[in-house]
Amino acid sequence: MSMANFFPLKFLLSLFLLVWTATPSSVSGDRKTYIIHMDKSAMPAPFSTHHDWYISTLSSLSSSSSDGVAPTHLYTYTHVMDGFSAVLSQAHLDQIRNIPGHLDAYPDTIGHLHTTRTPKFLGLKKRAGIWPAAGFGNDIIIGVIDSGIWPESESFKDDNMPPVPARWRGMCEVGTEFNTSHCNKKLIGARSFSKGLKQRGFNISKTDDYDSPRDFYGHGTHTSSTAAGSRVQHADYFGYAEGTAVGVAPMARIAMYKPLFFHETDLKSAAADVLAGMDQAIEDGVDVMSLSLGFPETVFDGNPIAIGAFAALKKGIFVSCSAGNSGPGAYTILNGAPWITTIGAGTIDRDYAAHITLGDNELTVTGRSVYPENLFVSHVPIYFGYGNQSEKLCAPHSLDPKDVAGKYIFCAFDYDGLVGFAQQLKEIFRTGAAGAILSSDMGKFLDPTDFNMPYVTINPKDGELVKNYMMNVKNATVSIKFQITVLGTKPAPQVAFFSSRGPALQSPYILKPDILAPGVDILASWVPNRDVQPIRDQYLLSNYALISGTSMSCPHVAGIAALLKAVHRDWSSAAIRSAMMTTAYLYDNDNGIITNMETGAAGTPLDFGAGHVNPNKAMDPGLVYDIEVEDYINYLCGLNYTGSQIRVLTGTSNFTCEHANLDLNYPSFIVILNNTNSTSFIFKRVLTNVADGSSTYRAMVNAPEGMKVVVQPATISFAGKYSKAEFNMTVSISLGTNAIPHDDYIGNFGFLSWYEINGKHMVRSPIVSAFAP
Ligand SMILES: *[C@@H]1O[C@H](CO)[C@@H](O)[C@H](O)[C@H]1NC(C)=O
Ligand SMILES: *[C@@H]1O[C@H](CO)[C@@H](O)[C@H](O)[C@H]1NC(C)=O
Ligand SMILES: *[C@@H]1O[C@H](CO)[C@@H](O)[C@H](O)[C@H]1NC(C)=O
Ligand SMILES: *[C@@H]1O[C@H](CO)[C@@H](O)[C@H](O)[C@H]1NC(C)=O
Ligand SMILES: *[C@@H]1O[C@H](CO)[C@@H](O)[C@H](O)[C@H]1NC(C)=O
Ligand SMILES: *[C@@H]1O[C@H](CO)[C@@H](O)[C@H](O)[C@H]1NC(C)=O
Ligand SMILES: *[C@@H]1O[C@H](CO)[C@@H](O)[C@H](O)[C@H]1NC(C)=O
Ligand SMILES: *[C@@H]1O[C@H](CO)[C@@H](O)[C@H](O)[C@H]1NC(C)=O
Ligand SMILES: *[C@@H]1O[C@H](CO)[C@@H](O)[C@H](O)[C@H]1NC(C)=O
Numbered sequence: 001m002s003m004a005n006f007f008p009l010k011f012l013l014s015l016f017l018l019v020w021t022a023t024p025s026s027v028s029g030d031r032k033t034y035i036i037h038m039d040k041s042a043m044p045a046p047f048s049t050h051h052d053w054y055i056s057t058l059s060s061l062s063s064s065s066s067d068g069v070a071p072t073h074l075y076t077y078t079h080v081m082d083g084f085s086a087v088l089s090q091a092h093l094d095q096i097r098n099i100p101g102h103l104d105a106y107p108d109t110i111g112h113l114h115t116t117r118t119p120k121f122l123g124l125k126k127r128a129g130i131w132p133a134a135g136f137g138n139d140i141i142i143g144v145i146d147s148g149i150w151p152e153s154e155s156f157k158d159d160n161m162p163p164v165p166a167r168w169r170g171m172c173e174v175g176t177e178f179n180t181s182h183c184n185k186k187l188i189g190a191r192s193f194s195k196g197l198k199q200r201g202f203n204i205s206k207t208d209d210y211d212s213p214r215d216f217y218g219h220g221t222h223t224s225s226t227a228a229g230s231r232v233q234h235a236d237y238f239g240y241a242e243g244t245a246v247g248v249a250p251m252a253r254i255a256m257y258k259p260l261f262f263h264e265t266d267l268k269s270a271a272a273d274v275l276a277g278m279d280q281a282i283e284d285g286v287d288v289m290s291l292s293l294g295f296p297e298t299v300f301d302g303n304p305i306a307i308g309a310f311a312a313l314k315k316g317i318f319v320s321c322s323a324g325n326s327g328p329g330a331y332t333i334l335n336g337a338p339w340i341t342t343i344g345a346g347t348i349d350r351d352y353a354a355h356i357t358l359g360d361n362e363l364t365v366t367g368r369s370v371y372p373e374n375l376f377v378s379h380v381p382i383y384f385g386y387g388n389q390s391e392k393l394c395a396p397h398s399l400d401p402k403d404v405a406g407k408y409i410f411c412a413f414d415y416d417g418l419v420g421f422a423q424q425l426k427e428i429f430r431t432g433a434a435g436a437i438l439s440s441d442m443g444k445f446l447d448p449t450d451f452n453m454p455y456v457t458i459n460p461k462d463g464e465l466v467k468n469y470m471m472n473v474k475n476a477t478v479s480i481k482f483q484i485t486v487l488g489t490k491p492a493p494q495v496a497f498f499s500s501r502g503p504a505l506q507s508p509y510i511l512k513p514d515i516l517a518p519g520v521d522i523l524a525s526w527v528p529n530r531d532v533q534p535i536r537d538q539y540l541l542s543n544y545a546l547i548s549g550t551s552m553s554c555p556h557v558a559g560i561a562a563l564l565k566a567v568h569r570d571w572s573s574a575a576i577r578s579a580m581m582t583t584a585y586l587y588d589n590d591n592g593i594i595t596n597m598e599t600g601a602a603g604t605p606l607d608f609g610a611g612h613v614n615p616n617k618a619m620d621p622g623l624v625y626d627i628e629v630e631d632y633i634n635y636l637c638g639l640n641y642t643g644s645q646i647r648v649l650t651g652t653s654n655f656t657c658e659h660a661n662l663d664l665n666y667p668s669f670i671v672i673l674n675n676t677n678s679t680s681f682i683f684k685r686v687l688t689n690v691a692d693g694s695s696t697y698r699a700m701v702n703a704p705e706g707m708k709v710v711v712q713p714a715t716i717s718f719a720g721k722y723s724k725a726e727f728n729m730t731v732s733i734s735l736g737t738n739a740i741p742h743d744d745y746i747g748n749f750g751f752l753s754w755y756e757i758n759g760k761h762m763v764r765s766p767i768v769s770a771f772a773p
Contacts, residue, residue, distance in 0.1 A: 338664055
């Protein structure tokens with residue numbers, strides 16, 4: 001496939017997948033929203049709560065302000081950090097910076113978004129494995145930080161659910177078209193956070209979004225139902241993907257925290273609101289948090305999700321985040337902090353098709369289409385230019401509407417990549433043709449919503465057959481059957497072209513993404529009030545939508561974490577992540593290493609992390625690589641974060657950097673080559689036995705040419721459950737003098753696997769090299 005062809009299309013698609021945001025600002029003068037970190041121990045004695053202290057501090061500023069506009073308090077934060085957010089002038093900010101107890105202040109930033117067959121694809125079964133073992137996620141509460149929820153969706157029915165866990169402290173908020181009676185035993189909490197956006201001049205009225213937890217856009221309804229939706233029979237997307245829709249943890253509870261609002265063309269969120277949502281989720285008592293959004297990847301103490309996730313970590317809350325949709329280039333990861341589980345997106349083994357018959361059964365081929373009408377085209381004339389190359393390619397303005405009106409057009413494959421696929425589609429649309437057959441290998445990159453007219457893409461090999469037929473037959477006709485769902489497609493999974501790739505720019509010494517989960521054409525619940533698909537001059541609505549993005553892979557892992565928590569109440573977030581990573585699989589259903597969708601070539605751990613998540617196996621990993629809160633602090637020390645940065649990020653000042661260490665006890669290994677052809681690194685790791693009884697494991701190493709790996713000791717023993725053992729692993733990279741730095745360093749990979757002797761466990765970690773950013 002030619003890259004010239006690929007990139008324009010990718011751009012076209014990314015409009016649906018990735019929502020970057022502008023920053024409108026109607027806040028007057030130099031007033032801006034700031035997030036202010038405070039040291040609570042400096043609170044003067046008269047105040048009984050830190051909230052009172054902040055309010056009093058702000059009102060004392062207003063009396064001494066020169067511009068006469070009082071500061072506006074937005075939120076007080078208790079869990080994600082000690083501090084508050086407020087709208088301040090520069091003069092106010094300067095005064096706050098001099099108050100005893102002030103630690104840090106930075107301006108609010110804007111975040112962006114990163115969408116069933118998947119339970120079956122994940123191997124989840126009603127009567128065996130993790131589903132019954134976990135009671136389907138019973139009593140686990142998943143906090144989803146997203147665009148709200150459509151509470152009437154069948155996916156949020158609470159039939160047969162036991163009472164809400166007594167420990168739950170959350171509630172359902174009253175707002176536009178939302179009140180407490182919209183919650184039930186499935187949807188147990190719903191709140192919205194918009195003060196930060198409103199300060200930026202966003203008018204959240206019913207015309208744009210609901211000023212309440214109700215979802216206007218559909219994104220939050222989709223992610224929530226993916227993580228923990230109830231079973232719904234006969235769900236489909238305009239006849240495609242028909243079947244029973246069910247979330248990954250169908251008995252888990254959902255609490256929605258909405259800081260994402262639709263405005264003008266896309267969803268937007270302010271850091272101040274995201275922090276407030278995460279703060280509330282911690283206060284309410286969620287067990288797992290799912291965040292399908294991201295902020296620009298800055299130092300971690302300037303990133304609201306990294307800050308909120310650190311606070312969650314301290315409370316034992318598992319945090320799953322999307323890796324971003326900025327792939328396939330290296331160093332495009334978002335949410336790459338090591339205390340976050342960072343999820344890439346993979347395809348599943350399902351596709352959407354149309355059957356094409358030429359003439360009277362003279363030639364039949366199957367192509368790709370997600371055209372949303374139950375159309376049966378029968379013996380319609382099909383047009384293939386008049387011997388003119390640019391017509392055959394459906395080049396811009398090459399077709400005469402008179403020739404093609406009411407007909408199907410066949411557009412040939414463009415080997416030279418002169419006419420982009422998106423241009424071909426535009427030309428077909430312009431001429432008013434009835435539909436089209438496009439010979440192209442770009443079809444797999446199309447989003448369902450791109451099928452806004454009845455066309456089918458066929459691969460260029462079939463395209464040659466159609467072309468030969470067309471050349472030999474006068475007045476050819478075509479018949480097409482749309483709305484076909486194909487299961488078991490190969491190869492699957494593949495790494496989605498848009499999925500952000502490692503290493504992580506802010507901390508390249510930890511491999512990211514962590515793991516791959518389904519994120520392409522995922523069917524889940526949607527809002528029924530907003531069009532999902534424009535067709536000619538109509539708009540179509542659907543209760544279910546097929547959406548793609550790392551936004552969709554993230555809630556799959558949140559659901560799996562809920563299942564693992566239900567089975568192993570005592571596991572830390574690091575243990576849960578380790579269990580998922582060391583049991584992930586590397587081979588697709590065609591028995592090859594998982595490939596990259598855009599090239600078809602084998603992927604590397606920089607594309608898929610430890611591999612594709614495998615929930616049944618993750619339930620019983622044998623050993624885990626565990627991490628304590630102070631290990632992360634030592635890692636931040638190793639990154640040379642200052643004492644005050646670490647304090648702002650972790651909310652503690654009780655630490656030293658005596659044990660600064662970039663070698664976190666992580667279940668994967670990455671060696672960064674910084675402008676050299678060879679290097680050597682010694683990793684030190686500790687394994688914890690989480691299986692019953694004693695056991696012995698032997699190390700097996702799989703290393704590519706140019707990478708030498710020595711494990712000491714090569715055999716380790718565990719006395720019983722929770723006993724620990726240490727090992728060292730020396731990785732030496734020597735790429736030879738002919739190495740081309742970027743190409744040969746990036747993604748050269750092997751594996752360390754611990755095999756249980758006389759046992760069934762295998763604990764595998766990727767070892768990968770990459771060049772420095
Ligand atoms: C909540 O809203 C529904 C309609 O959406 C209404 O029927 C119900 O009475 C309301 N409940 C309360 C407590 O206001
Ligand atoms: C917000 O929009 C609504 C509806 O368009 C309008 O009535 C209202 O005046 C607007 N409010 C502000 C503060 O602009
Ligand atoms: C070939 O295409 C061009 C436009 O690209 C058009 O001007 C010309 O008339 C076409 N020739 C024939 C023979 O149809
Ligand atoms: C093709 O169609 C045209 C116009 O409908 C007609 O004049 C012509 O005879 C047809 N040719 C054949 C071979 O059927
Ligand atoms: C941290 O600082 C030390 C001392 O200046 C330096 O050797 C080391 O490379 C730095 N680490 C990173 C990750 O930049
Ligand atoms: C500070 O950390 C040390 C070592 O981790 C711990 O023993 C001590 O209790 C901590 N002190 C406070 C006030 O938390
Ligand atoms: C790992 O290596 C260090 C020296 O680099 C050594 O002191 C330690 O004993 C080794 N540990 C194991 C488990 O081999
Ligand atoms: C690696 O070796 C090649 C060949 O000797 C040399 O051209 C290149 O500069 C080396 N790369 C680095 C980063 O040292
Ligand atoms: C690579 O080396 C340069 C110069 O020695 C240093 O500034 C940089 O921090 C290093 N990068 C990494 C990722 O270690």
